[in-house]
Amino acid sequence: xxxxxxxxxxxxxxxxxxxxxxxxxxxxxxxxxxxxxxxxxxxxxxxxxxxxxxxxxxxxxxxxxxxxxxxxxxxxxxxxxxxxxxxxxxxxxxxxxxxxxxxxxxxxxxxxxxxxxxxx
Numbered sequence: 001x002x003x004x005x006x007x008x009x010x011x012x013x014x015x016x017x018x019x020x021x022x023x024x025x026x027x028x029x030x031x032x033x034x035x036x037x038x039x040x041x042x043x044x045x046x047x048x049x050x051x052x053x054x055x056x057x058x059x060x061x062x063x064x065x066x067x068x069x070x071x072x073x074x075x076x077x078x079x080x081x082x083x084x085x086x087x088x089x090x091x092x093x094x095x096x097x098x099x100x101x102x103x104x105x106x107x108x109x110x111x112x113x114x115x116x117x118x119x120x
Contacts, residue, residue: 034075038063045082050091059084068093 008014008021015022042061047054055061064083067073070093083091 031075034063034080037075037077037080040077041080041082047082048084048087049081050083050087053084055082055084059086061085062088064088064091067095071095 005013006019008019010021012021014020041063045055045061048061049064061082062085063080064087065073065075066079066081069075073079
């Protein structure tokens with residue numbers, strides 16, 4: 001009995017150990033790492049890292065990539081921050097300004113308090 005060969009969505013056989021061809025990685029934010037990190041960030045965050053305002057039911061928290069995936073960013077926790085849905089959408093696939101991304105901003109701590117944690 002021959003082994004079952006799984007094909008990529010383009011019809012080619014992916015390299016050993018991969019589910020997709022190198023040019024056909026999973027679409028969107030559907031990686032397991034993103035799902036886990038996003039769930040944690042949304043559950044623990046209190047303020048948006050971009051506008052520093054609290055989250056509301058009308059503008060909920062989303063996991064925002066500091067360095068967008070389209071520019072080589074990963075789904076690791078250290079590349080994700082909580083942002084309003086509107087702030088995340090407005091920002092799009094642009095990199096965070098250097099004066100923001102240089103801070104160590106935990107998902108649940110507003111940026112304006114991060115300087116205090118750096119000094120400690």
